[in-house]
Amino acid sequence: MAPTEQDGYEKRLGEFAGREVLPPRPGPDPVNVPMIRHWVEAMGDRNPVYLDEAAARATGRAGIVAPASMTQAWTMPGYAATEARRDDGDGLGGLIAVLAEGGYTSVVATDSEFDFHRELTVGDHVGVREVVESVSPEKKTALGAGRFVTTERTYLDQHGEVVARQRWRMLWFRPRQSASPQPASPQSASPQSETPRAEAPPMLRPRPAVNRDNAFWFEAAREHRLVIQRCTGCGALRHPPGPCCPGCGSYAWDTAEASGRGRVHSFVVSHHPRHPAFPPPHLVALVELEEGTRLVTNLVGVTPEEVEIDMPVALEWLDPDPDLSLPVFRPVTA
Incomplete structure (x- = not known):
């Protein structure tokens, strides 16, 4: 059963607003050409400034730069480190735990807004700091009842200078429970006594993230x-x-x-x-x-x-x- 207002649940969730849930920490690897190559090949991005030193310099850049869309990728910690963060009671792990108390155990990203301050160059070592902006009241969605958690991520280079900011919104939702089939009783075994059961409506396919660009x-x-x-x-x-x-x-x-x-x-x-x-x-x-x-x-x-x-x-x-x-x-x- 979900916590009630009497349990102070709403207050505990609200206390995360403004809290730093991820202190600044560098990503596992600095910006490097092999990872850029894998990225642009997968994305089909043929812009030469990402892999060709001469082409990058011809545009006035100091050298090869990383695609802006890779900014978040440089800070991804890997599975083991992500699981370790879940044990942080005052940080992201604490927020996830309180959401889980309310039954909000499933998550889907809904929105991402980036503000880029400068391009990343080979050798930059990017870190990220994350602060909770807001946790919404419970909303009804096609996926189930949930709460939108909005955070601001600040991406910093090895000198502590801001290279990008990201407003990141996720829906933490309570999965819809499908009705469990009931075992047949002797009385319902015969066709004459069987009562037709209404079928549950089919689950809608999740909506795509539509914005002004797409x-x-x-x-x-x-x-x-x-x-x-x-x-x-x-x-x-x-x-x-x-x-x-x-x-x-x-x-x-x-x-x-x-x-x-x-x-x-x-x-x-x-x-x-x-x-x-x-x-x-x-x-x-x-x-x-x-x-x-x-x-x-x-x-x-x-x-x-x-x-x-x-x-x-x-x-x-x-x-x-x-x-x-x-x-x-x-x-x-x-």
């Missing part, structure tokens, strides 16, 4: 159109969508229609955490479209054992509910 993409998907953002300055295609071209820096863009053909660049079979909206096996793939951009999507009409890297696939549309349409891909057979 809303056009989801609107096109609602119309069963797969589009790719295109820079009108240099003509480069890019995905995920963003406000600025990483190649020429232009803010002007339009869209190009994708053919719907592509190949499997990589894939995983997700087993945990389980979610009623995703029946197993849940195949998540990185598909390289014919146009050259890559898209994280689902594979259908194929088993995990049948999936192969470089397998040709074609677009289909998934309409899990009236308010959502998403592109999925099916293998192309000869």
